[in-house]
Amino acid sequence: MSHLFPTYSKWEIEPESAKGTFIYGKDGKTYLDFTSGIGVCNLGHCQEEVKTAVEQQLNKFWHVSNMFPIDLQEKTAALLTKASGLDVVFFANSGAEANEAAIKLARKATGKTKILTFLQSFHGRTFATMSATGQDKIKQGYGPMLETFEYLLYNDLTALKEKIKDDVAAVMLEVIQGEGGVHPAKKEFLQEVEALCKENGVLLIIDEIQTGIGRTGKPFGFQHYQIKPDIISVAKGLANGIPVGAIVADGKLKEVFGPGSHGTTFGGNPIAMAAAAKTLEIIFKEAFLEEVQQKSTFLFSLLQQKLASIQMVKEIRGIGLMIGIELDQSVSNILGELRSEGLIVLNAGDNVIRLLPSLNTSKEEIEKAVFTLEKALNIYAKTTV
Incomplete structure (x- = not known):
């Protein structure tokens, strides 16, 4: 029995440790964290x-x-x-x-x-x-x-x-x-x-x-x-x-x-x-912020390239590394599927997937996240036709 008020619907992942853009679960799995603690760990975990x-x-x-x-x-x-x-x-x-x-x-x-x-x-x-x-x-x-x-x-x-x-x-x-x-x-x-x-x-x-x-x-x-x-x-x-x-x-x-x-x-x-x-x-260093803008351009381009043509995707929007992917259906089950595939993302309302990666995430991590999103959305698109 939990002694906590049930104000949050807890995910199935219990963190053991975290570093950079990754959370290491007590289940022995490694998760790519594109939530940054809901936009908090902008420099990644344990900087x-x-x-x-x-x-x-x-x-x-x-x-x-x-x-x-x-x-x-x-x-x-x-x-x-x-x-x-x-x-x-x-x-x-x-x-x-x-x-x-x-x-x-x-x-x-x-x-x-x-x-x-x-x-x-x-x-x-x-x-x-x-x-x-x-x-x-x-x-x-x-x-x-x-x-x-x-x-x-x-x-x-x-x-x-x-x-x-x-x-x-x-x-x-x-x-x-x-x-x-x-x-x-x-x-x-x-x-x-x-x-x-x-x-x-x-x-x-x-x-x-x-x-x-x-x-x-x-x-x-x-x-x-x-x-x-x-x-x-x-x-x-x-x-x-x-x-x-x-x-x-x-x-x-x-x-x-x-x-x-x-x-x-x-x-x-x-x-x-x-x-x-x-x-x-x-x-606040100029070079750091320039890199954020470059990563934003890269991420938006990749999302458009890989996700925009998927039927259930209505719009991809945002600024910098604060991005919403609006779907034509609820995202709750999809978020669970993404976690099972090792990617942690958020919702914003019922039908928007929200991405808030750390600002110093790498291009390789961005590519991995988009690949996982593409795979999951394609699966769901086929099952909802």
Whole structure:
């Protein structure tokens, strides 16, 4: 009997160890991991430089509280602000906490309460971030949501123009809706969102939990769109597997979060900061990001070549190494078949296979993953004719 709440439907694989792009199961099998812990281990499992940085900090001190100045917080914040073009950082423990902080900051800064988000979005599972999420399925059983959120159609400017008014504190969105099916925003849509926010005195919050930290081939996903948000939230890939989250914001908002306005016991923990600083130093190098873009081009090309003609494949989409393969049927059984063949991937909704390989995965590993996908989809295509 398990003593855990059954909040997750567990896979049949129990990890023994993991290294790079591979998970080694207690069943003696080796699995090619194209999930990266749901977009977390962007440098792969047990990356040596990150491991060394964590070990060094473990031998100094683990926790002292945010009452103390901590050099690693300043170092990590400087890396985030330089890469984003924003100015100030608040550290939390997770993506949901980061989005909570973004929501609080926007409301306090503007004195307004309404926040516009989008259908099929995902922003977290705390009460406020669940309320911000535009998917009914995660809200079932919890009663009325917070009424300050309103949900619009993604990539639809007509709806936004009708709703963005003086009483709106912020527009909150993902540049690629990850959990909602890997749907990238259209460039003209995001640029108009930014313009409308400026016209109406509304803050623009970009949820970069999954798209940030090099996942799209740039430090942050919004940088593909030539826009500048007021606040971004980051987590997942920020410390390559050590729990951490953050918001990065425009300097005009700095004094809004003054002493006593917000807080966290564990946010900015020295162990997490050691991992985050080293992760960012590696990922934010121009040469590293160029390689991510090259691997993305290679992977998309291979997917189109091998999968696009399979009848059940409707569309292949995404940016960088965040890719969705939409099928004309549920993917649940196919994911199980792929695991049995040694490839671990995710779903995004009911009918989308989601690929989130580590950013330093090799071309050989990419070829192996696509070969396994092609084999499994061809088998399923034949059995469903």
